[in-house]
Amino acid sequence: MTTSSPDPVLPVHRGSCHCGHLRFTVRLDATRGTRCNCTICSKLGWTGAIVRPDAFTLACDEASLDTYSRHPEIAQRYFCPRCHIGVYGRGHLAQLGGDFVSINLNCLDDVELAAVEIGYWDGRHDNWQAGLRPTPWPIAP
Numbered sequence: 001m002t003t004s005s006p007d008p009v010l011p012v013h014r015g016s017c018h019c020g021h022l023r024f025t026v027r028l029d030a031t032r033g034t035r036c037n038c039t040i041c042s043k044l045g046w047t048g049a050i051v052r053p054d055a056f057t058l059a060c061d062e063a064s065l066d067t068y069s070r071h072p073e074i075a076q077r078y079f080c081p082r083c084h085i086g087v088y089g090r091g092h093l094a095q096l097g098g099d100f101v102s103i104n105l106n107c108l109d110d111v112e113l114a115a116v117e118i119g120y121w122d123g124r125h126d127n128w129q130a131g132l133r134p135t136p137w138p139i140a141p
């Protein structure tokens with residue numbers, strides 16, 4: 001009988017909004033993140049990472065949070081009702097493997113953001129098939 005090495009276990013990180021009402025833990029690879037030039041990501045300055053819902057644990061009542069969505073059939077974002085920081089999103093997209101949580105890496109409390117390798121999406125132009133690239137895409141057409 002052979003034994004295989006266990007799957008690599010990703011580290012657990014802690015995160016929060018600014019005022020501390022919203023706290024969470026998430027198991028993810030925080031060495032990489034994504035930014036997007038779409039109308040909401042660019043205004044929020046969101047640095048995203050996608051995880052499965054069971055990797056994310058919220059420490060407050062989700063019903064106490066504010067939400068906003070441009071495409072409610074795909075996803076919505078959750079904001080602290082006190083300090084208004086956008087911390088995470090929930091959604092469902094087959095291309096992402098079904099249900100997902102998008103973590104705003106800017107809200108992690110134990111990660112050096114300058115060390116996160118950023119990939120850039122061209123969401124502004126629905127140019128998802130182009131994939132990630134190491135430099136930002138323009139906003140102009």
Ligand SMILES: [Zn+2]
Nearest residue numbers: 017019080083
């Ligand atoms: Zn807050």
